[in-house]
Amino acid sequence: MRHKEISFVIHCLICCLFYCGTEKVIAQNYPDAGSWNTFNVEYGINNKLTGLFTEECRIKENFSRLNLFYTNMGIEYKITKYFKMALVYRFIDKFQDDNSFSFRHRLMLDLTLKNKFSKFGLSYRQRLQAEERDVYSSDAGKVNEWYSRNKFAVKYDLDKPYTPYASVEFRYQLHNPRKIESDQTWHRVRYVFGVDYKLSDRNTCGVYYLIQKEWSVLDPQDQYIVGLEYTLSF
Template sequence: MKKIISVLSVTLAFLRAFSQDTWFETEFSTKISKDLEFSLTPEIRFKDNFELNEYLLQTGLEYKFSKYFKLGAGYRFGYNINGDDEHESFGRFNVDAKTGFKWKNFNPKFRLRFMNDDDFADDNEAANYLRYKLELEYKIKKLNLEPYILNEWYHDLEAKEFSKSRFEGGLMYKINKHNKIGAYYRVNNYLNSTKDNKNILGLSYKFSL
């Protein structure tokens, strides 16, 4: 355990030197019934100099139809913080279809998400996206570690083009049956845009019942 914490600390310090933003997220989930799960996810996001940039709260429901297929829906509400402590609210609704399977210690996954994104500005219309995410997870059972990599693409349905891609690598540590902690390094690439790409260091905590 001490060796794992030491390795994680050194790795995080190294990645922090290359990251622009730092995100902290938590997830609390519980089963309403055998196949229905409810989740609550608060998140805080900081800019490069640890200046508060955004905070949000997402709720979700997910139903497991079979071993290989799940459907879910969620809503996110949050605030962007601009200069002089000005706040801009935003909301986002999503519907998900998930599939995957387990082979030995590998767990490949695919998620298709429809997302409706609204910043609530009077002169802006809500944008609709399809998001395609591929993820590969590997379980190191003896160490309770779960490293993973993923790639996600955002398809803007109005512009009929891919507007963003995301690459991420991370590691989760299973403390016990209900608790996990983790970290990830994420690169957001903004396509066909003058917006700068972002390198993000994320820390996460998950609690499930």
């Protein structure tokens, strides 16, 4: 039995190595480094509803070129102690290679489960998003891109102003008229490791490192991101 188990593991490793090698032949990966810089506002309307606002600037190409700006506006509803939902609209200014901007509109529905076990806080977020781009300048502008994003996160309460956390998010492409070849596939993962520091009851800042990997797309790209965040809560 032991010999069969070892043989099975070896065969699995060989298959994985063959698959990874094949992926590299099919699509060349181009790594990049950048930064994401985020300002958040959370306004408690009552004990159930919270207004959400976010402004973010992203830099790419080894911290040398603007990638995009986006603005989020939304509402979050706390259903129970462990379950909440949010509806958020995002307006995106995507900087193009020809130095023009691509204007995009995204709608996101988030469902989040969370619980605390001793000092560990665990959460799962399911996001369904639809996006239009270049509505008046593209024939496919009004055709939505649909994605499902699944995020698992853990944080550790140190009973101090700073809180370390980690998360992993997988993205599934439901339909994208511009990238049909990746429909109905998982094609992106993000790993995040960070620390939030509570300056006061209303002010929190944070820093994180994000690694993004892509596959099953025509031009996969690995991204290595340094992120800075500031959150103002009312």
